[in-house]
Amino acid sequence: xxxxxxxxxxxxxxxxxxxxxxxxxxxxxxxxxxxxxxxxxxxxxxxxxxxxxxxxxxxxxxxxxxxxxxxxxx
Amino acid sequence: xxxxxxxxxxxxxxxxxxxxxxxxxxxxxxxxxxxxxxxxxxxxxxxxxxxxxxxxxxxxxxxxxxxxxxxxxxxxxxxxxxxxxxxxxxxxxxxxxxxxxxxxxxxxxxxxxxxxxxxxxxxxxxxxxxxxxxxxxxxxxxxxxxxxxxxxxxxxxxxxxxxxxxxxxxxxxxxxxxxxxxxxxxxxxxxxxxxxxxxxxxxxxxxxxxxxxxxxxxxxxxxxxxxxxxxxxxxxxxxxxxxxxxxxxxxxxxxxxxxxxxxxxxxxxxxxxxxxxxxxxxxxxxxxxxxxxxxxxxxxxxxxxxxxxxxxxxxxxxxxxxxxxxxxxxxxxxxxxxxxxxxxxxxxxxxxxxxxxxxxxxxxxxxxxxxxxxxxxxxxxxxxxxxxxxxxxxxxx
Numbered sequence: 001x002x003x004x005x006x007x008x009x010x011x012x013x014x015x016x017x018x019x020x021x022x023x024x025x026x027x028x029x030x031x032x033x034x035x036x037x038x039x040x041x042x043x044x045x046x047x048x049x050x051x052x053x054x055x056x057x058x059x060x061x062x063x064x065x066x067x068x069x070x071x072x073x074x
Numbered sequence: 075x076x077x078x079x080x081x082x083x084x085x086x087x088x089x090x091x092x093x094x095x096x097x098x099x100x101x102x103x104x105x106x107x108x109x110x111x112x113x114x115x116x117x118x119x120x121x122x123x124x125x126x127x128x129x130x131x132x133x134x135x136x137x138x139x140x141x142x143x144x145x146x147x148x149x150x151x152x153x154x155x156x157x158x159x160x161x162x163x164x165x166x167x168x169x170x171x172x173x174x175x176x177x178x179x180x181x182x183x184x185x186x187x188x189x190x191x192x193x194x195x196x197x198x199x200x201x202x203x204x205x206x207x208x209x210x211x212x213x214x215x216x217x218x219x220x221x222x223x224x225x226x227x228x229x230x231x232x233x234x235x236x237x238x239x240x241x242x243x244x245x246x247x248x249x250x251x252x253x254x255x256x257x258x259x260x261x262x263x264x265x266x267x268x269x270x271x272x273x274x275x276x277x278x279x280x281x282x283x284x285x286x287x288x289x290x291x292x293x294x295x296x297x298x299x300x301x302x303x304x305x306x307x308x309x310x311x312x313x314x315x316x317x318x319x320x321x322x323x324x325x326x327x328x329x330x331x332x333x334x335x336x337x338x339x340x341x342x343x344x345x346x347x348x349x350x351x352x353x354x355x356x357x358x359x360x361x362x363x364x365x366x367x368x369x370x371x372x373x374x375x376x377x378x379x380x381x382x383x384x385x386x387x388x389x390x391x392x393x394x395x396x397x398x399x400x401x402x403x404x405x406x407x408x409x410x411x412x413x414x415x416x417x418x419x420x421x422x423x424x425x426x427x428x429x430x431x432x433x434x435x436x437x438x439x440x441x442x443x444x445x446x447x448x449x450x451x452x453x454x455x456x457x458x459x460x461x462x463x464x465x466x467x468x469x470x471x
Binding site: 022023024025026027029030031032033035037038040042043044045046048049050053054056057058059060061062063064065 | 205255305394458
């Protein structure tokens with residue numbers, strides 16, 4: 001029960017913390033991030049081919065994506 | 075050998091999924107690419123076409139069609155088979171649904187060649203949080219593949235009627251993208267991939283000592299499962315004079331014992347005329363630990379339960395350096411075309427193996443022995459140089 005209580009308190013604190021997070025980079029401050037040169041992959045079709053070249057010659061695989069964007073600039 | 079084609083399917087998926095920015099649909103565009111890889115006795119070239127179009131305000135559709143034409147006389151092929159030519163076609167379709175701050179994606183990839191059929195489906199979700207500073211994404215992929223073996227019967231190339239295998243792949247990925255400052259964005263990704271089934275090449279052999287001066291060959295023997303973990307971080311920074319620098323690091327490990335590190339550094343420089351963009355990129359890959367069951371030459375036949383001589387599973391370093399030139403334009407007569415670009419990219423790749431020897435010095439090439447064969451295990455270490463060319467046209471609507 002004590003552990004469950006601690007978990008509940010932790011979740012509540014974290015949730016409260018999340019709710020209070022103010023975006024420290026305002027939408028009007030994201031001009032540079034919205035520039036097309038800031039895209040992790042400016043040309044997906046080209047990057048796709050090159051990733052294939054690497055992966056077919058290497059033992060490693062996975063975790064090559066940009067992980068989406070967080071800009072929300074448009 | 076053919077598992078690389080499953081991987082290509084994975085990359086197409088990554089490409090589609092990577093294009094997702096939660097809360098914002100990807101822009102409409104069309105790309106036509108011609109590529110050519112030439113190195114290590116292997117030439118691969120072909121076209122690829124990618125089209126992405128929005129339907130209304132909440133749906134975006136992407137389709138890709140890709141053809142690989144392979145002409146191979148690689149060092150593996152030279153020492154154990156005949157040169158071959160093959161063609162692979164791949165088509166894929168994906169849908170993105172935008173709902174509030176979330177984007178849901180589904181898609182499928184189909185790859186078809188004479189000795190390998192691959193079908194992959196995937197689903198992903200991305201969500202923007204904290205004033206759109208943070209995007210978190212989850213994705214799942216599943217692939218079902220059929221493996222065949224080409225043989226020549228009466229001079230006609232066909233599938234071996236006595237050989238048909240299957241392989242299943244699953245992938246789970248979570249990624250986080252974070253705006254750190256008004257000039258810096260970072261992202262991280264963790265991906266687990268599991269394979270089960272027939273995982274080796276039906277063609278490749280291992281070699282072993284019969285005595286110190288004589289060697290023999292036998293088929294590879296692989297485990298029928300493999301699980302891998304890969305974690306990567308990347309960052310991109312906007313420089314004060316409108317240019318960008320980016321960097322990436324990835325750590326990889328799997329249940330076969332392979333450990334790899336990847337690092338990349340890039341620089342993007344638009345010219346003041348807003349027409350030309352130049353990009354330079356250097357990538358370093360080091361595979362510090364080979365697969366537990368890899369050896370260049372085994373002490374004897376049937377030495378272990380699992381035996382591999384795929385140089386992909388060896389110990390080596392690779393450096394790739396490339397440049398891209400992009401020319402952007404607009405055509406007044408086509409107001410529906412918001413922007414177009416012509417792009418040329420060249421990369422040079424060099425791979426140096428630490429424990430994979432050039433067996434042509436002892437086994438010869440395509441059945442012909444060298445004039446003075448070297449003692450097995452004393453051949454020079456193998457090196458590979460490759461030139462990679464890409465030319466592509468992009469149109470934005």
